[in-house]
Amino acid sequence: MADYDVVIIGGNTPALVTAAYLAKDANLKVAVLERSQFIGGTAMTVEMKPGYKFSPAATGEFYVHPKVNHDLELTTKFGLTEVPCKPTLTTSFGDGQYLRIFPDFKDTAEEFGRFSDHDAVAFMEFIKNWGAVGKMFGLEQMNEPPKMSKFVGAMSSSVEMERMCRDMLFGTPRDILDNYFENDYVKASFLTLMEGSTAGPSDAPFFFCLGRMLHPWGFIKGGLKEVGRALEECAKSFGVDVIRGANVVKILTKDGAACGVEVEGGEIYNARVAVVSEIEPPTTFSKLVSEEEREQLPAGFKRGLHEIKYECGGVTLNLALDALPDFGFPEECYGGFFGITPPGFHYAEEAFAEYKCGRIPKKMLSMSYMPSYYEEPGTFAPEGHHVLTGYAFPVTGQLWEREWDEDAKAELLENWIDSLNDFAPGLKDHVLYANGYTPKELDEMFVMTNGDLGHGTLRWYDEFNWRPMPGYSNYRSPIKNLYMGGQSVHPLSGVGGVAGSIVAKAIVTDHDISAAEESDAEQFKDRW
């Protein structure tokens, strides 16, 4: 038996953020329990083939909220180094043409100008309008989600805002891109931003694609595993215990309040203040909570658990190559992400139509990068060789009338490689090894229903105060002292883990624990 203030189930990056804040600011004694030997959840970098390092789960696009980075000194003290993408994203159109999106909007406008003077001007208008909405969203990143109805209300102050509100909620990529731009190359250059979407250009919510364009992207030096490494070192420096091989099988309660957990093998971890589950709510409440507690859950909560939609949008696939491929863009574009699509919408529409029917699309899209290009030679692949990592999409979690077995995985890899080869002729001849995880494998490894990286689809349906379900978006569950964390809760923070800081805030507030800098930390000194 071990005694803690707070016990966190799952060793993903948001868990480490929560633990670090609670230990640092409130001097709480925290344990993070991870069932596997790996800390960081999907933020992995793995040598799947000797000499070649891959990101098999989370792809590699990285954004850590500046406040979290500053508070936890992740860069300054724990060596988490971001490598800015330059350019952000290049699209190869397969006909010798390419288009780059840069971190500086003016540079992007100039690039659009190579295709259309009209679209160069329209892009600045586009950024002005959508940047304003993005700013409103950005402000919500470090706080509990506002009510969607209130947010929408705030968008009715002018005719232009009414239009933005309509476009934000109901505009599809096709609607919005057609509204602003005239050139098919320009329009297609946005389509790679649809990675993670579970609907095509005529059906998806536009805003989610755009979100990626509004903040600067980076890679992590050394690969995504560095995020877990830095956060673990940070959390441990404040006294957090990070325990591997601890598979939580039960959440313990006393008088209706969570008071600890039991792990496989029978060990008990008491939690005096709170238990946080990083696992999807339906799994937490169907597998870890006792039947008696489950029966007493409010009807609205039970209904909410049933209503969360888990749909895969795509998966990360990796190639080892013995030469740099030629996608028809300048070599320095490998300093950022790159996508593949011909001009116009038809290619993406066709891929999503197949996806919707439960098939593996023949022609796929992909958001790829080449860490072996911008990292020190020899660190990700032997010198002269390369690693190409791509988020391949659209990929469904549920195939129609077949399973995600070895044959389906081989077909997925083949279709993706063929699609890349259409834009970089000859690439196929240089593939030494290909691998990645299917949606089924992701589910088995991380408890990720249908391989859904969002732990709930990237749609308004699952956003703001509707995430993970209406009425329970403030991180508290109906069981007292049991909190919901991870990717399942606002604001869908990815491996950057910003939600972890809000969960910590909720616990401190509920238990009237003053943050250390505001109180006499002495009072916590001899708790155990």
Ligand SMILES: Cc1cc2nc3c(=O)[nH]c(=O)nc-3n(C[C@H](O)[C@H](O)[C@H](O)COP(=O)(O)OP(=O)(O)OC[C@H]3O[C@@H](n4cnc5c(N)ncnc54)[C@H](O)[C@@H]3O)c2cc1C
């Ligand atoms: C294909 C794909 C691409 C992605 N690309 C990106 C990207 O480019 N950028 C980005 O920022 N993010 C990316 N992500 C990450 C994604 O955004 C989420 O952060 C991710 O899905 C992780 O969710 P999570 O952090 O809540 O938990 P997870 O990473 O799923 O972690 C849950 C942890 O809990 C552990 N666990 C489960 N059950 C138990 C138990 N009973 N007891 C103890 N431990 C348990 C698991 O082993 C796991 O370590 C990607 C994810 C996927 C799958």
